[in-house]
Amino acid sequence: MAVTEHLEDQPHIEDIPHPDRNRSYQETMMSVPEGEDLLIIAGSEITRRPPHGHMNAVFIEDANELFSVPGNAADWDTASFGAAARNWPAENAVDAANEQGAFVFWNHSWSDFDNAKTVITDFHRQATLDGKLHGIEIANGSTYSPESFQIALDHGLTPVGVSDVHNLIDWDHEPHNGGHRPVNLVFTEERTVEAIRESLIEGRTVVWFRNLLLGQLEHMEPLLNASLQLIGTRYLGEDSGVLEIELTNVSDATFELENLSDYTLVQSHDIIEVPPHSSETYLLRTDGRPNRGDLQFRVLNALIAPDANPEMQFTFDVTSNF
Numbered sequence: 001m002a003v004t005e006h007l008e009d010q011p012h013i014e015d016i017p018h019p020d021r022n023r024s025y026q027e028t029m030m031s032v033p034e035g036e037d038l039l040i041i042a043g044s045e046i047t048r049r050p051p052h053g054h055m056n057a058v059f060i061e062d063a064n065e066l067f068s069v070p071g072n073a074a075d076w077d078t079a080s081f082g083a084a085a086r087n088w089p090a091e092n093a094v095d096a097a098n099e100q101g102a103f104v105f106w107n108h109s110w111s112d113f114d115n116a117k118t119v120i121t122d123f124h125r126q127a128t129l130d131g132k133l134h135g136i137e138i139a140n141g142s143t144y145s146p147e148s149f150q151i152a153l154d155h156g157l158t159p160v161g162v163s164d165v166h167n168l169i170d171w172d173h174e175p176h177n178g179g180h181r182p183v184n185l186v187f188t189e190e191r192t193v194e195a196i197r198e199s200l201i202e203g204r205t206v207v208w209f210r211n212l213l214l215g216q217l218e219h220m221e222p223l224l225n226a227s228l229q230l231i232g233t234r235y236l237g238e239d240s241g242v243l244e245i246e247l248t249n250v251s252d253a254t255f256e257l258e259n260l261s262d263y264t265l266v267q268s269h270d271i272i273e274v275p276p277h278s279s280e281t282y283l284l285r286t287d288g289r290p291n292r293g294d295l296q297f298r299v300l301n302a303l304i305a306p307d308a309n310p311e312m313q314f315t316f317d318v319t320s321n322f
Helices: 023-031 078-087 090-099 122-129 146-155 169-173 193-202 217-227
Strands: 002-006 041-047 054-058 103-106 135-140 158-162 183-186 205-209 212-215 228-235 242-249 255-259 271-274 278-285 292-299 311-317
Touching: 002 023, 002 054, 041 090, 054 090, 090 103, 090 122, 103 158, 103 193, 135 146, 135 205, 146 158, 158 183, 158 193, 158 205, 158 212, 183 193, 205 217, 212 217, 217 228, 228 311, 242 271, 242 311, 271 278
Parallel strands: 002 041, 103 135, 135 158
Antiparallel strands: 041 054, 054 103, 183 205, 205 212, 228 242, 242 278, 255 271, 255 292, 292 311
């Protein structure tokens, strides 16, 4: 979990001066029970108006180095402090974050545009070329941005998905009704903060947003193969050409699959669903009762580009019953 408070927006500064911007991270760390395996990541949100917009810097060492205002915080009211803090060039804040080894990404970029369609700005393009901007949110809260996804692919930015929760997960995403917050899956060699940082820098992510998986093919493919497997096949009888297959889904996602193979489905048209943490059987019509064959599916709840779904192939071998 990353804790990323706004550096410049201080709505209660007249009553709570907030002299140390690292306190939220420190308080969170102290609240984690001993032996708990929750990893806490230090971060801050750099807040500017367009064209710079909002950026998160995570894996930082000192949040106080990422903003600058003259004088004492006690001398400011909320509006004047925010205005003064935003006058410090965004380039300086991004430089300070990078000097600490941070992973910096562009937040909810679509909110900077009247039509909610992200276009990469000169600032973000140059920061990317300089190696100082590393990622871009393609999903945030209740919004998915295909334009941001395409920018990530075109410019080598890491696709990021976040909850950006300001209230409660249960309020915003209703897990009790089957919902879930946006999840950023990061593929690492080990479970450490540094390993997560390294994988984010290198772009090894898949975003899970409202049951939609979003990511590059090289990371999506192993995730799909690990999540969904063909575990059994048999014919319904000695003379039957109807093949029964069993698919198991070990993930939290519901997989929606479109049949692309030569075998037609008996109990539905071309679309099947495989619920999370379940094994389901499906019937297919064959010609000639082949002992071996390939089943091809398009994964409808996954995207490897804004207009492209990945495909999966299962090879069946009818050598035993379930």
